Amino acid sequence: MERYFLNTEHLDDEKFVRVISYGEGVFETFRYNGKFPKHLDKHYERLVKGLKTLKIPVISKEDFTYNISKAVENFDEKDLYVKVIVFGEGMSYYPLMSLKTNVLVILKPYKPIDEDITLTVAPFRVHSSDPLLRIKSTNYLRNILVKRYARERGYFDAIILNENEEITETSSANIYWIKGRYLYTPSVDCGLLPGVSRSVVIENAKNEGFTVVEGRFSLKDIKNADFVFLSNALHGVMRVKNVDI
Numbered sequence: 001m002e003r004y005f006l007n008t009e010h011l012d013d014e015k016f017v018r019v020i021s022y023g024e025g026v027f028e029t030f031r032y033n034g035k036f037p038k039h040l041d042k043h044y045e046r047l048v049k050g051l052k053t054l055k056i057p058v059i060s061k062e063d064f065t066y067n068i069s070k071a072v073e074n075f076d077e078k079d080l081y082v083k084v085i086v087f088g089e090g091m092s093y094y095p096l097m098s099l100k101t102n103v104l105v106i107l108k109p110y111k112p113i114d115e116d117i118t119l120t121v122a123p124f125r126v127h128s129s130d131p132l133l134r135i136k137s138t139n140y141l142r143n144i145l146v147k148r149y150a151r152e153r154g155y156f157d158a159i160i161l162n163e164n165e166e167i168t169e170t171s172s173a174n175i176y177w178i179k180g181r182y183l184y185t186p187s188v189d190c191g192l193l194p195g196v197s198r199s200v201v202i203e204n205a206k207n208e209g210f211t212v213v214e215g216r217f218s219l220k221d222i223k224n225a226d227f228v229f230l231s232n233a234l235h236g237v238m239r240v241k242n243v244d245i
Contacts, residue, residue, distance in 0.1 A: 002091050015102050018090050023139030025087030026050030030196075030233040031110050032072060032080040036065070037233065042196040047086060050135035056088040057101045064103070071105035079110045081234065085138060110234075115156060116241040117230065119170065121219065122146045122158040126168060128191035133168075136193060146171040155244065157230075159219070160192075166216045168192040173232040176201060177225035178210070184221070187214045197231040219245045 004011040011017075019025040028043040037043070044061050051058045068084060083106040126133060126142070150158040150171070157170040169175055169192040176185045183205045188194050205212050222228060228240040 014091075015089050015100075016087075019085075019087040019138055021091065023137065023141075024054055025056070025085055025138035026054065027083055027085040027136050027138055028233075029081070029083045029136075031235075032068070032078075032082045032107075033110070034078045036068070039196050039200060039233070040065070042199065043233065046136065046194070046196065047084070050137065051086060051101075053131060053135050054088075054137070056086065059086060059101055059103060067103045067105050071107055075107050077107075077109045081108045081110045082106070087138065113156075113235055113238065117157075117238050118155045118242045118244065119228075119240055120150055120153060120155040120158045120244045122149060122160045122171075125165075126160055126162050126191050128162045128164070128166075128168075128189065130191060133191045134188065134193060143171040159243070159245075161219075162191045164216070165218055166190050167219065167222065169195075170230060173230035173235075173238065174198040174201075175228065175230055177222050177228040179225050181210055182213060183210045184213045184215070184217060184225075186217060190216055195231065196233045197236065201231050201237065 004014055004017055026047055028047050030037050030043060044064050047064065048058050064084065068082060072080065085104040085106070087102055089100045089102065132139060146158050146160055150156065157172065159170055159175065160168045162168050167175065167186050168190045169186065174185065174192065174195045174197070176183055185198070185202070186192055202212050222243060223245065228243055230238045230240060
C-alpha cells in the first residue's frame with residue numbers, strides 16, 4: 001500500500017497523485033462570458049476523445065456542464081477564463097483503467113490579449129505520430145517550453161515544426177494564412193491538436209467563399225501570405241503582426 005507525504009505531512013487525499021506523477025488527464029479551456037460558449041458540445045466531444053485515449057472513465061455531458069455551472073455560481077466575475085481538468089486516480093505505472101474520475105474547474109477573470117501577436121520558430125521538433133499531440137493532455141510541458149522560448153526572446157509565441165520541417169501549430173493555437181481567396185492551414189496528420197475554433201474557422205471560411213486547403217506546409221509557404229492569423233477557444237481569431245522566420 002502506498003503512502004504519500006507533502007512537505008513532510010502525510011497526505012490523506014490522494015486524488016491528485018496520478019495526474020501530478022504522470023500528467024495523465026485531459027482538459028478544455030474556453031471563455032465563459034455570462035453563458036456557455038456556442039460550441040460547448042465540441043469541447044465535450046474532444047474531452048471524451050482524450051479520456052478514451054487515456055482510458056479514464058468518461059464523464060457525462062451533464063456532469064461536465066454541472067461542474068462548470070456550480071463553479072461559476074461561486075464567482076463574482078461573469079467574463080471568465082474557464083479550464084476544466086478531468087483526471088483519474090491511482091499510482092500504478094500503467095493501469096488500463098482508472099477506478100474513478102475527478103473534475104477540477106479553474107476560473108479567473110478573462111483578460112484579452114493587449115500586445116501585438118508576433119511569432120518565432122520553436123528550436124525543437126515534434127513527431128507527427130505522437131498520440132498526445134491530438135488530445136488536450138495535462139502533460140503540457142512541451143507547450144510550456146515552446147511558449148517560454150518565445151517569451152524570453154520577445155515574441156508572443158512560436159511555430160512548432162514536425163520531423164519533416166512542416167508547420168503544425170503554436171503552443172496554444174492553430175495557425176492559418178490567407179493568399180487571395182485561399183485559406184491554408186496544416187493538416188491534423190502533421191501532428192497537431194484539432195482545435196474547436198479551428199473547425200469553426202474552416203467552416204466560416206468556406207461559407208465566405210474561400211477555398212480551404214488543409215495540407216503539409218513548410219515555413220517558405222507562409223512567407224508570401226497576405227496575412228497570418230491564429231485561433232483558439234479562449235481568444236478567438238488573433239491576427240499575426242509579424243512572423244520571424
